[in-house]
Amino acid sequence: MRILHILNHTRRLNGNVHAAVDLACAQARLGHQVYLASGGGDFNGLLQSQGIETLTIDHERKPAKLLKSLFGLYRQARALDIEVIHAHMMTSAVLAFPVCKLKGIPLVTTVHNEFEKSATLMGLGTRVIAVSDVVGASMRRRGVKASKLKVVLNGTIGSSRFLERVEEPKALRSPSILFVGGLHPRKGLPDLIHAFDVVHEKFPAAHLYIVGNGPFRETYMQLAASLKCAAAVTFAGSVSDPYPYMRAADIFVLPSHADPAPLVLSEAREAQCAVIGAAVDGIPQLLEHGEAGMLVPPRNPQALANAIIELLDAPEDIKVWKQKSQFKIEKLTIERVARETLDVYRSALPSGLARLAG
Structure with missing residues (x-):
């Protein structure tokens, strides 16, 4: 054709x-x-x-x-x-x-x-x-x-964009929480930053990595800097392929307010991340309605913090959700x-x- x-x-x-x-x-x-x-x-x-x-x-x-x-x-x-x-x-x-x-x-x-x-x-x-x-x-x-x-x-699995992909995981501080996406309101990053402030109080060794760029980068950096968790938040900027970050992360989080069918979830699941996503738009479908990743209400930092804390409280559950990320992975x-x-x-x-x- x-x-x-x-x-x-x-x-x-x-x-x-x-x-x-x-x-x-x-x-x-x-x-x-x-x-x-x-x-x-x-x-x-x-x-x-x-x-x-x-x-x-x-x-x-x-x-x-x-x-x-x-x-x-x-x-x-x-x-x-x-x-x-x-x-x-x-x-x-x-x-x-x-x-x-x-x-x-x-x-x-x-x-x-x-x-x-x-x-x-x-x-x-x-x-x-x-x-x-x-x-x-x-x-x-x-x-x-x-x-x-x-x-x-x-x-996205099998994408030609990743023909020269680096498989080696990035060196991240553990326990690590990862966000990958555009830095604009639709992605809900402030919810995650506020949630992480709650998480960090209970798990001071935890670290949040934010990969991506966008028009609200400075605003979000100022928000993180104003909180107690400031020293444990890293803005990594844009990367050509976030896969090494995903391979290394303990928990991948996508707290979107609107997201029709985010490609990043396919990539995170391919990297065998334990995934937490907001239950909005196409995210539940990409996470097999909770079978391949945890779902939390959107625009709810406390619920997001509770989900992250639940996993950090029981590290063996992180391994379970990494395995669950492969449920029906062939569909992606x-x-x-x-x-x-x-x-x-x-x-x-x-x-x-x-x-x-x-």
Whole structure:
């Protein structure tokens, strides 16, 4: 199948970029001819090394530039005889929609960030992929017909982004609690910092590691510095792959307020972390509804502190939850994501073409 993915950029900034890059590379490994159109970025070298041709399509939201990009996308789709276009961001979907109509080919969209109002525009797709059951339910409430909505749960195991992964665990102070994510309110990091202040009072040897960057970094550093636990909190900044931190951590915590289907949970489970996650959006599904990780109420630092203390009080339970992280772990492979996505493409093709694509 000749597949064209389109997204705003390929920079290491967003989970939806990582998901799109992982999917494109996995589809190429399965023998499909894959192209990716974007404004460019960090992952273009990786994509090209995986046999994916990268095309430049400017996504700047200015009428003249968008019109130029629309015609450029149409020319590329026609010249390459593309069979399906897969859009991963709102601007990409708006650009691809008229191109797909003119060429008579399906547009598939993936709703990565359902919490954004603009996610409604992803309903332009012939098929709309939701990255978790909760996202699917939300899109149905927004008017997307169930007949064209498909759920393909996120997964990262086997990602080409990790081909040169360092397996050696990071040297961390134990007991260690780890957070990995963007430093912005949606991820709920202040809840964890306040929870850790409670934990640290009972376990003064405990240490909190915060991996990631974002616009609220200084705010969160000031918050940590104002608490008694300040000396036991490390802001590690951005890293290309948090896996060595995950391999070393005693407990991985994701205290999000909103998170459609965070890739980091797939990565943490692959690293065999004992996981605690907020029971919100797609987190319960990625943790097998409590079978593969502990769930706590969101926006509740005391409940989060209690869960961490419960594990630190009984270190053998940390080992148990590390083992539980492997429950149905095979569901989180990128190959499964790729194959299910290809099935969505085939369902969108005219019946004759669908049979050939199969």
